[in-house]
Amino acid sequence: MxxxxxxxxxxxxxxxxxxxxxxxxxxxxxxxxxxxxxxxxxxxxxxxxxxxxxxxxxxxxxxxxxxxxxxxxxxxxxxxxxxxxxRAGGADSPGGPRNRLVLAVKAGASHELLHKLIDAYAAEPDSAEIEVLPSGTCEQGEMLRDGRADVALMHKPFNSLAGFDSEELMTEGQIAILPTGHPLAAHKSLSLADVSDIPDLPLARWAHDGTYPPGPGPEIHDQTQLAQLIALGRTAAVFPDSARAWLWAEHTAVPLADAPPVVTHIAWPAHSRSLALAGLIRTATRL
Amino acid sequence: MxxxxxxxxxxxxxxxxxxxxxxxxxxxxxxxxxxxxxxxxxxxxxxxxxxxxxxxxxxxxxxxxxxxxxxxxxxxxxxxxxxxxxRAGGADSPGGPRNRLVLAVKAGASHELLHKLIDAYAAEPDSAEIEVLPSGTCEQGEMLRDGRADVALMHKPFNSLAGFDSEELMTEGQIAILPTGHPLAAHKSLSLADVSDIPDLPLARWAHDGTYPPGPGPEIHDQTQLAQLIALGRTAAVFPDSARAWLWAEHTAVPLADAPPVVTHIAWPAHSRSLALAGLIRTATRL
DNA sequence: GCCCTGTCATACCCGGCGAGTATCACGGAG
DNA sequence: CTCCGTGATACTCGCCGGGTATGACAGGGC
Structure with a gap:
């Protein structure tokens, strides 16, 4: 009825x-x-x-x-x-009904924070097993909502935290990644306007939910592809500071003075009531 | 499957x-x-x-x-x-499929803010009809979750805002409501400890999800009952400042110096995407 | 020991409804 | 006017959700 x-x-x-x-x-x-x-x-x-x-x-x-x-x-x-x-019943875990948490992380995001978090949590007593689930560019929210993940690392302002509980973990600036040797790469600092409109170096475009934003830059799917195109001098990109970790010799990072800071949060569904999750959050906020 | x-x-x-x-x-x-x-x-x-x-x-x-x-x-x-x-189809509204918002408000909460909000919103162009739905002491969250309401006025720290988007509207202190003539009513200010343990004046107890917290005070169901019991010198109560609006001559309000401030928020389900709701929120934050 | 009671599971039957095939009604393009 | 393509209708069938009757089993009173 x-x-x-x-x-x-x-x-x-x-x-x-x-x-x-x-x-x-x-x-x-x-x-x-x-x-x-x-x-x-x-x-x-x-x-x-x-x-x-x-x-x-x-x-x-x-x-x-x-x-x-x-x-x-x-x-x-x-x-x-x-x-x-x-998952709670251990229906899909081969090693018996072990307590398990699925952590969604943007594929290609900073491994440093992630490593520290996982190591610190594993050292805790009674820690659950953590499965790291690489997610598409911005779909961590969906994964939390539909249960593929229990908790996620999300990056403001790219991810929306609406509807989740979260704790702030880290703030970083953004950099432009340019081909080494490009005139702009010699600068100590740049503005967003400087890099968003370089005639010979259009910004690369990532797929957002299956479709690409309009623009002149090349369409890319993964980080390796992007790295290659930058190294070849065909494009440029804007990333958080921590992207420095995967730069090549052919890349040069230049800080962007006016880019909004990127804040990494650990986020989870607001109604979650799991001891394992609480432990992970506690560990994360203590880092 | x-x-x-x-x-x-x-x-x-x-x-x-x-x-x-x-x-x-x-x-x-x-x-x-x-x-x-x-x-x-x-x-x-x-x-x-x-x-x-x-x-x-x-x-x-x-x-x-x-x-x-x-x-x-x-x-x-x-x-x-x-x-x-x-509701969106107007199945339950007699006057045709008019755009309508249901606003959940704690029964007996401050009418002043509510009036200002409703009047200001009604004056907006294209404003929807607002139905005010009185809610039990702390069930605004449930009402938002199960769709009985679209938006709610919630009071930190009594309501949990977990899982909702919200905007802060107002902050107020708390007062003790004592029978006029009681020795403590002569003070200019009191602390929580002062009023939580008066031998001859035990604090009244409200029902929390059907059950009463333990304690010596009388069990009450509504505000009128409480007002009467205070007037008779049988109990005392702690309320936000705005409760002064309904005090009787037999009541005396004394500020509580160390009580946590009460913050009124307007809150709504994070995934809401309604123009009428957006308008109401805009109005509310401008008050 | 007995039986009685309270609990959840099993056996069996029936009717409704969800799903399939065939067909209709209708409007647009040529 | 005919041919598509659209969604709606008519009718049939078989599964499954639900009912009643009964079983299995463990405790508790006597």
Whole structure:
């Protein structure tokens, strides 16, 4: 009567994302008619129009937009419950039901802090096993929400901490990484404006949720690729200070005076109530 | 295969809370055997033991504790999705699908700030209709989580802001409310220790989630009751400054020098993306 | 020792509903 | 006017969620 089933939410989210019953049904691995019926039933039960059926496709009503947002959150919470329960029961750990924490870290972020944290925590009594899960550029938040991770290292202002509890761990400046020998590389300090608009050295572009921001620079997927392109004098990049750790001889780092500082936080879902997590956070804040 | 249904979560949460299949089944309005089977199925699908079936009742395993916490969160998110969608579609508003915000306020909290906020917001262009929802002593958080409310006025350190976005609105001190004529009422200032242990004037006790904290003071349910008991010289109470607004002649307020300040925040679910909400927050921070 | 009680699990049956196939209604492009 | 492509409807079928009856088992009173 008033309780949504996750099946219904899955169906609706698929339709709302595809805006097309046929494609949504295909994605869900089912036929189109039962999907249509299910959505109609959902609309009847909620007493609300979710989709505007025009000729040539469908569009979301205001209520539909709301259910898309809230439904995604609910689905995330549900899969998170399943994942964390499996993990707590040791269903996926070969060495028995050992206590385990999954830590999401941006792939290619500073290893120094991470090493210190893991070593210090391992030295604690009763410490859990830590699995480090490399994450895409900005998806640590998703991973915490859908239960793939229990805790994450996040970097303000790139990651949003909204909805999580967090503790500040470290603040650092940002640098421009230029090809050694480039005229600008001789400077002691630069501004963002200096490097954002170099005609012969357009800034590289990373994929943000599957799509690239517009601009003249090359599209890159990983750090090695980027390092190579910089070394070849084809591009430049802006990184936090700690990126100095992986620079090559062909790279030169120049501090950016006016770039916003990058603050590394340790973050976790606000409702977490795990002893192992509490221990890790305690260790982290003492570093 | 790996997607929990809301029904399963409801069932498990009921059993985990009752720790008794029969009572849980009764609460769910069903017979006990199908409930037993559903839980077994759930355990098989997760590949994890959730309950320890001892003689004489059941107890939770570590995985069971995890699923209880996470499952409650997921259920809250699901019912929140349903409630907010209905509201966005105008299913419950008689005057058509008008844009509406539900604001949770602790019953009996300062009306002054609330009035200013509502008036200022109503004067904004394109403002939504605001429904003020009085909440129990500390349940604003629950209301935001399960969708009964969209936004709340919360009071640190009484409410936990964990998991919400918030903006600070006001800070005030705390006062002791004593019967006029009581010896302590003559003081210009008191400390917490002074009022927490008066032999003839034990502090009143409010219900916290259905149960009362231990102590000698009277158990009270609402503010009128409390006001009466203070006026009769039977008890005393500690409140934020703004409580002065409802004092009687028989009450005397004395500032508490060492009581922690009370900070009023406006708080909302971190993932909210509503224009009406954004407008209300903007108005609130400008007060 | 006995039986009674309270607990959760098992056996078996039934009905509803979720899902499939076939088809319709309708609008746009040619 | 016909042919697509869209979502909606009609009808059937089989699974599974739920009910009742009963079993297995451990404690407690006598």
């Amino acid at each position: 008033d309780t949504l089933e996750t099946r219904e939410l899955r169906y609706f989210v698929a339709v709302a994302e595809e805006l097309h019953f046929g494609r949504a049904a295909e994605r869900l691995g089912m036929a189109q008619p039962p999907l249509s019926r299910a959505i109609q039933q959902l609309e009847r039960r909620l007493g609300v129009l979710l989709l505007e059926r025009n000729r040539r496709g469908v569009s979301l009503t205001a209520a539909g937009e709301m259910l898309l947002h809230e439904g995604r959150a609910a689905l995330d919470a549900t899969t998170a419950a399943a994942r964390r329960t499996r | 790996d997607t929990l249904e809301t029904r399963e979560l409801r069932y498990f949460v009921a059993v985990a809370e009752e720790l008794h299949f029969g009572r849980a089944a009764e609460r769910l309005g069903m017979a006990q055997p199908p409930l037993s089977r559903a839980i077994q199925q759930l355990e098989r699908r997760l590949g994890v033991l959730l309950l320890e079936r001892n003689r004489r009742g059941v107890s939770l395993t570590a995985a069971g504790e995890m699923l209880l916490h996470e499952g409650r969160a997921a259920l809250d998110a699901t019912t929140a999705a349903a409630r907010r969608t209905r």
